[in-house]
Amino acid sequence: MNAYATLLLACDLVVKSSALLLATRLSLSAWRTASANQRYTAWLITFATLLLLPVSLLFQPRWQFYHGGNAAALEPAFQPARLVQEAPVLETDHGMGSLAEPKMPAWDKLLKIIWLGGFAGILGYRFLGSFRLFALRRHSPILREDLRVSRLCEQMKTALEIKRRIDVRITSACKIPMTWGTLSPILHLPPEALEWSDGVLFAALCHEGAHIVRKDHFSRWLTQIACAIYWPNPLVWSANRSLRLAQEQSADDYVLRAGTPAEDYANQLLQTASNMKKTPSSVCNALGMATSSTLERRLLAILDSSQSRVSSGWVTKLTALGLAAIALCGSASAQLKEGSKQQMSESAGKSQAASAAAAKARKIIIPQMHFSKATLQEGLDYLRMKSRDLDPEKTGVNLVLCTTPSTEKPKPLSFLLTNISLYDAFNAISKVEGYNLIESQDALILASPDWKPSPAEVSGENNPIYLKAQKIILPRVEFKAATALEAVSYLTLVSKSLDPDQKGINIVLQPSNSTPPPIYLSLRNVPVTSVLSYAAQCIGYGLKFEDGVFYLEPSK
Numbered sequence: 001m002n003a004y005a006t007l008l009l010a011c012d013l014v015v016k017s018s019a020l021l022l023a024t025r026l027s028l029s030a031w032r033t034a035s036a037n038q039r040y041t042a043w044l045i046t047f048a049t050l051l052l053l054p055v056s057l058l059f060q061p062r063w064q065f066y067h068g069g070n071a072a073a074l075e076p077a078f079q080p081a082r083l084v085q086e087a088p089v090l091e092t093d094h095g096m097g098s099l100a101e102p103k104m105p106a107w108d109k110l111l112k113i114i115w116l117g118g119f120a121g122i123l124g125y126r127f128l129g130s131f132r133l134f135a136l137r138r139h140s141p142i143l144r145e146d147l148r149v150s151r152l153c154e155q156m157k158t159a160l161e162i163k164r165r166i167d168v169r170i171t172s173a174c175k176i177p178m179t180w181g182t183l184s185p186i187l188h189l190p191p192e193a194l195e196w197s198d199g200v201l202f203a204a205l206c207h208e209g210a211h212i213v214r215k216d217h218f219s220r221w222l223t224q225i226a227c228a229i230y231w232p233n234p235l236v237w238s239a240n241r242s243l244r245l246a247q248e249q250s251a252d253d254y255v256l257r258a259g260t261p262a263e264d265y266a267n268q269l270l271q272t273a274s275n276m277k278k279t280p281s282s283v284c285n286a287l288g289m290a291t292s293s294t295l296e297r298r299l300l301a302i303l304d305s306s307q308s309r310v311s312s313g314w315v316t317k318l319t320a321l322g323l324a325a326i327a328l329c330g331s332a333s334a335q336l337k338e339g340s341k342q343q344m345s346e347s348a349g350k351s352q353a354a355s356a357a358a359a360k361a362r363k364i365i366i367p368q369m370h371f372s373k374a375t376l377q378e379g380l381d382y383l384r385m386k387s388r389d390l391d392p393e394k395t396g397v398n399l400v401l402c403t404t405p406s407t408e409k410p411k412p413l414s415f416l417l418t419n420i421s422l423y424d425a426f427n428a429i430s431k432v433e434g435y436n437l438i439e440s441q442d443a444l445i446l447a448s449p450d451w452k453p454s455p456a457e458v459s460g461e462n463n464p465i466y467l468k469a470q471k472i473i474l475p476r477v478e479f480k481a482a483t484a485l486e487a488v489s490y491l492t493l494v495s496k497s498l499d500p501d502q503k504g505i506n507i508v509l510q511p512s513n514s515t516p517p518p519i520y521l522s523l524r525n526v527p528v529t530s531v532l533s534y535a536a537q538c539i540g541y542g543l544k545f546e547d548g549v550f551y552l553e554p555s556k
Contacts, residue, residue: 010111012057014233017050020327021235025242035308036249036301038316043243044219045320049327050226050236115232122228126221133180140171140188149189152198156205159258160213170194175275178288179208182218190275200268203260204289210254211287216247220287245294247287249301253309256302266302269295355439361397361423364390369417369425376401376410377480377520379429380446384522387422397422398443400534401520407448442526443534453537465548469505472498472528479535481518484509487535488552495528507532510553516541 024046028039143149153168167186170193179187187208193201211217223240230236255265273295301307366386371379380399388396410433417425423444430437430446438445472495479487488509496504505528516539523531536543536552544551 007111009057010115013053013230016053017230017233018235020046020049020053021233021239023327024239033308035310035312036246036253037311038308040214040243040246040250041312041316042320043239043246044222045317045324046239047219047223047226047243049324050230051222054229118231119228122224122231126224136171136173136188137169137186140169140173143168143170143189146194148198149194149201152202153187153205156202156209156258159206160209160254162209162213166209166212174288176272176289177204177208179211180217180287182215185212185217187212199260199264202258203255203265203268204272206255206258206260207251207289208287210251211247213254214250216251216287219243219247241293245297248291248294249298250311252298252302253311257309262302262305266299269299269302355441355444357397357441357443358423358439360391361387361426361444362421364397364422366390366420366422366425367418369415369420371413371415373412373414375412376429376433379413380520380522381480383422383425383429390422395524396522398524398526399426399520399522400443400445400538402445402447402451402538402540403517404448404450404540405514405517407450407517442530443523445534445537451540463545463548465505466529466545468499468501469495469529469550470527472505473525474498474523474528474531475525477521477523477526477531479519479521479538481520483518484516484535484539484541484552487519487521491528491531491535506549508549508551510541510551512541512554516554 024042028034028042031038034042149168153166157163157166164185167184169186169188170191171188172191174188175190175192177187177189177193179185187205189204193204196204223243227236227240252265256262269289272289273291364387369382369386371382374382380401384396384399387399388394391397413429413432415428415432417428420428426444426446427437429435433446434449436447436449436451438447474494479490482490488507492504492507496502499505519535519538521531521534521538523534532550532552533543539552540555541552542555544553
């Protein structure tokens with residue numbers, strides 16, 4: 001992936017992620033009666049959608065081409081020698097190595113290094129915290145002998161409908177209740193918890209049990225990965241803070257629904273938060289009962305009797321999942337729609353600068369090109385050969401030469417160029433010869449000054465024969481000074497060879513009073529309809545489709 005493609009991909013993800021996060025925040029701002037659990041569900045599904053956004057880019061059809069590996073198998077064995085002979089080897093300087101792409105700009109490497117550094121640093125810190133929690137687990141004994149704690153823990157599991165085992169451990173490393181783990185959850189209590197009253201201990205167990213029943217430790221991992229991917233976007237970090245606040249408030253609602261008075265629970269949180277400063281940072285990855293960053297808003301929500309404390313029902317979850325699916329489909333369809341719009345504009349002649357062939361030609365760099373009195377055809381053959389040698393896909397760039405019978409004899413080419421793109425080399429030849437360089441979607445066209453585009457009358461786009469002709473893909477077309485009759489005969493035979501029905505298409509060459517100019521084409525992986533169109537343009541003929549037959553007829 002080149003520098004500009006990387007930049008476009010990054011911008012695409014930043015714009016889409018920002019739009020998704022802003023949409024979620026605006027929706028929750030408008031939904032004033034949403035409970036903490038409902039807000040948490042919305043933010044969690046939003047982060048899951050962020051992780052799937054890069055996957056939606058896989059549905060973008062960046063290029064439409066047929067696999068080059070099958071080209072040899074599809075190549076007909078009876079190609080006329082004059083039409084498919086290889087380009088002559090020009091006498092050039094030695095040392096023309098292959099170079100696939102321009103050198104990557106320094107800023108692109110720097111941006112990639114900065115992003116990878118942030119990504120690795122965020123996830124590395126998370127992994128380090130998990131390693132410390134595993135070490136803490138080995139040094140903290142399971143609490144089995146305290147019957148009171150066991151009884152309250154069973155009551156908590158019954159109230160929250162938790163059926164799996166929870167290891168309750170005592171450790172002096174943490175001064176507040178906390179939990180971590182997804183498959184085998186662990187609930188850590190400070191030694192002071194053994195002296196707490198039943199109500200205080202039950203509230204602490206309910207808060208941490210709420211994190212376990214919702215698998216909040218796993219969701220923390222998901223959000224951390226999303227933050228690592230989109231870390232340059234400040235909206236992601238703001239959304240992460242909102243999710244954690246909703247996560248803690250939702251756990252508070254579990255405690256209040258279990259019967260703990262709001263005032264008592266608020267005082268307990270204040271006391272727990274004062275002990276948070278004594279807890280080492282090595283256990284920061286666990287879900288603690290209280291944190292100073294969210295304490296004030298949590299206390300206000302606890303003491304607010306009008307606050308909704310309902311859990312997320314299936315309606316909320318299905319609605320959020322449906323909106324997430326729409327967002328992902330919109331992301332993919334935006335890519336598809338953009339490509340389709342570009343093709344429509346190019347086919348209408350509104351924007352030739354966005355030609356895929358021209359963009360590819362600009363990426364292919366020729367280290368050195370030396371012509372000494374070379375003919376125009378030799379120069380084009382050389383560029384065609386180098387475009388395939390230096391192209392990573394080995395398909396090169398399609399080239400078309402359009403002239404008229406009255407076109408003057410081309411001038412000899414003599415110049416030395418170094419580190420020049422294929423597009424600039426092609427443009428240099430056009431300047432020397434006084435020709436026009438025209439960009440189409442799948443080819444670069446070199447047209448003489450007296451050449452004019454021929455009209456095309458195609459009125460049977462929905463005709464089965466025309467549709468079949470569009471599906472017949474020619475892996476390789478090489479016309480070098482071919483006559484119009486030779487080109488028509490070749491296309492008739494090759495279309496029959498590649499047609500699954502072995503019928504091919506019918507092409508009629510209308511007679512002309514003057515001899516049409518020779519045809520020069522170098523194309524790869526194009527439909528037979530495009531080859532006919534280019535061939536007609538080369539000789540100044542019009543292309544017409546009528547009653548299932550393609551007609552090449554002289555322009556009036």
